[in-house]
Amino acid sequence: MPGPESELLHEWLRHSAELAPDAIAIIEEDRVTSFGELLAQTQSLAVRFCQHGIQPRDRIALALPKNTDAIVAVFASLLAGAIYVPIHPRWPQERVDAVLAECGARLLIEAGEAGPRIVDLGSGACIEWLTPEETETDLALLPQLTAEDTAFILFTSGSTGRPKGVELSHRAVGAFVRWTAQEFQISSGDRIACPSPLGFDLSTFDIFNMALCGATVVLVPDNIVWMPRFLVQFVRESRISCWYSVPSILAGMLQGGHMAAHCYPQLRLILFAGEVFPAPALVKLRAAVPEALCANLYGPTETNVVTWRSVPPEFDGSQPLSIGYPCPYAAVRIDAGSGELLAGGDSLMRGYWNRPDETKRSFVMLDGILYYRTGDRVSVAPDGSYLFAGRLDRQVKRRGFRIELGEIEAALLSNEDILEAAVVAVEGEQEAVMIAAFVRLSSPGAVNTADIKVHCGRRLPSYMLPDRIVFLDAIAKSSRGKIDYLALGKMAERLKRGD
Amino acid sequence: MEIETEIRKFVAAHYLPDSPVEAITDTMPLITSGIIDSIGMLGLVDFIENHYAIEFMPREIDVHALDTVERIASLIRAKLSGSKTDISPA
Numbered sequence: 001m002p003g004p005e006s007e008l009l010h011e012w013l014r015h016s017a018e019l020a021p022d023a024i025a026i027i028e029e030d031r032v033t034s035f036g037e038l039l040a041q042t043q044s045l046a047v048r049f050c051q052h053g054i055q056p057r058d059r060i061a062l063a064l065p066k067n068t069d070a071i072v073a074v075f076a077s078l079l080a081g082a083i084y085v086p087i088h089p090r091w092p093q094e095r096v097d098a099v100l101a102e103c104g105a106r107l108l109i110e111a112g113e114a115g116p117r118i119v120d121l122g123s124g125a126c127i128e129w130l131t132p133e134e135t136e137t138d139l140a141l142l143p144q145l146t147a148e149d150t151a152f153i154l155f156t157s158g159s160t161g162r163p164k165g166v167e168l169s170h171r172a173v174g175a176f177v178r179w180t181a182q183e184f185q186i187s188s189g190d191r192i193a194c195p196s197p198l199g200f201d202l203s204t205f206d207i208f209n210m211a212l213c214g215a216t217v218v219l220v221p222d223n224i225v226w227m228p229r230f231l232v233q234f235v236r237e238s239r240i241s242c243w244y245s246v247p248s249i250l251a252g253m254l255q256g257g258h259m260a261a262h263c264y265p266q267l268r269l270i271l272f273a274g275e276v277f278p279a280p281a282l283v284k285l286r287a288a289v290p291e292a293l294c295a296n297l298y299g300p301t302e303t304n305v306v307t308w309r310s311v312p313p314e315f316d317g318s319q320p321l322s323i324g325y326p327c328p329y330a331a332v333r334i335d336a337g338s339g340e341l342l343a344g345g346d347s348l349m350r351g352y353w354n355r356p357d358e359t360k361r362s363f364v365m366l367d368g369i370l371y372y373r374t375g376d377r378v379s380v381a382p383d384g385s386y387l388f389a390g391r392l393d394r395q396v397k398r399r400g401f402r403i404e405l406g407e408i409e410a411a412l413l414s415n416e417d418i419l420e421a422a423v424v425a426v427e428g429e430q431e432a433v434m435i436a437a438f439v440r441l442s443s444p445g446a447v448n449t450a451d452i453k454v455h456c457g458r459r460l461p462s463y464m465l466p467d468r469i470v471f472l473d474a475i476a477k478s479s480r481g482k483i484d485y486l487a488l489g490k491m492a493e494r495l496k497r498g499d
Numbered sequence: 500m501e502i503e504t505e506i507r508k509f510v511a512a513h514y515l516p517d518s519p520v521e522a523i524t525d526t527m528p529l530i531t532s533g534i535i536d537s538i539g540m541l542g543l544v545d546f547i548e549n550h551y552a553i554e555f556m557p558r559e560i561d562v563h564a565l566d567t568v569e570r571i572a573s574l575i576r577a578k579l580s581g582s583k584t585d586i587s588p589a
Binding site: 090092221223224225226227228230233234252399432448449450453454456457458460462463465468469 | 514515516517518522523527531532533534536537538540541544557560561562
């Protein structure tokens with residue numbers, strides 16, 4: 001029996017399934033899957049991948065909604081030595097095509113009328129999703145892997161207009177998940193909610209703690225994630241014990257007293273990451289679930305979580321909560337000149353897929369340790385923890401999703417009626433980020449707001465779409481002829497205030 | 500006021516400022532096109548629930564059922580008349 005000491009994510013599943021085959025692994029609304037069933041389906045699909053000729057490091061694109069089949073496909077890809085690439089089923093086709101091309105996916109798994117459909121993107125051949133059980137001989141087809149092998153690629157916003165793929169190894173993901181399991185005492189009795197899409201690194205906590213600890217993962221239906229009333233009901237009725245999401249989702253549940261109106265006796269752990277949690281909302285969270293441990297986790301996709309802190313009992317919201325102290329597997333330091341947080345250690349990415357130059361630029365070697373330049377400015381608080389102090393570039397966060405404003409500009413400029421485009425974000429302490437796009441058209445009225453939104457909607461995921469489109473005869477420039485983002489930012493602030 | 504007109508006005512005011520109400524046709528995709536995002540959907544559902552005094556079930560929060568003015572209006576009418584709603588994607 002493989003021990004839990006294995007560093008391979010799929011070995012964790014095998015271990016848990018052998019220990020307790022009848023325990024519940026996944027709950028997806030009315031569909032309940034045991035560890036034994038999950039392992040059997042996973043092995044069967046992995047064998048089919050190998051029989052089809054899938055080789056280690058081949059990419060398998062998963063464009064399924066977040067359901068049981070998607071998790072089967074995740075573990076089957078890993079077992080076959082392939083690299084899975086999550087694709088959100090609601091991404092516009094252009095972005096899907098760009099990601100498929102960028103990663104050179106060999107297989108695409110998407111939702112079909114009668115279950116998942118697996119297509120070989122080279123030959124056009126289809127692979128059956130369900131087939132008879134495999135034999136022992138078939139299982140011998142599965143390759144031997146090491147912890148350094150890549151597990152998956154997560155695509156994130158790219159400043160030049162092309163999304164970029166962050167390549168993460170079994171070791172990198174394992175370092176984070178193992179630490180959470182130990183630090184937060186995750187066990188087979190836990191019910192872990194999975195509110196995030198599989199393409200978002202937060203979901204690794206949910207699905208891989210299920211595999212490592214034999215816990216149950218409860219999939220949150222996508223249509224209610226942003227519907228606080230239903231989400232609160234879901235947490236209560238599903239008896240969720242561990243929750244990990246972006247603060248925006250929690251803040252939504254706290255608004256209007258939805259969350260405070262009920263008790264959650266099982267909810268013992270609330271983790272959040274991806275953006276700043278407005279301090280007053282955090283105070284409300286503590287009041288709504290006083291028994292739960294609440295903790296702030298910090299780290300970009302490239303390093304996963306590298307610092308953390310629990311919310312102290314005396315936290316009153318008068319000061320922002322810091323991003324805490326380094327995780328035991330992380331190496332963290334501050335660049336003395338710029339104040340940039342540099343992060344390395346076991347959870348560090350292998351690099352950006354197929355982009356050696358960009359990878360090289362994003363890393364720095366100091367005293368024999370490889371660090372990722374996070375682009376986040378930090379300072380050190382009196383208690384020695386790190387305080388987030390903003391970005392060094394034009395990246396912004398909205399609902400925890402990161403957005404390179406340059407990618408929105410590139411999408412706007414792909415419209416032939418838009419001659420110039422500049423995008424700015426207005427951030428407030430309490431309110432959501434507002435993204436304003438300033439455009440100069442080829443002729444007045446050539447396109448309207450709706451046309452531009454629809455044009456962007458064909459290229460960008462919905463969280464990246466600008467809230468306001470402002471038509472200008474000329475876009476403010478500095479004396480050197482560069483776009484004056486400062487002036488545009490002030491205009492956007494006035495727009496937000498409604499001046 | 501006709502339901503379609505009320506929905507069009509709400510969408511124009513909240514998601515397409517600076518656009519005339521007439522720019523929003525009955526069959527124009529609002530969610531799948533990106534005009535209204537996840538948070539926007541929450542605002543739309545809140546508006547419908549409050550304005551028409553109806554309550555959605557979790558399964559009725561469906562991207563396709565709420566994607567156009569036409570479908571939103573028919574969903575509202577069905578709920579107002581108390582009949583079973585059809586949320587299957589068209």
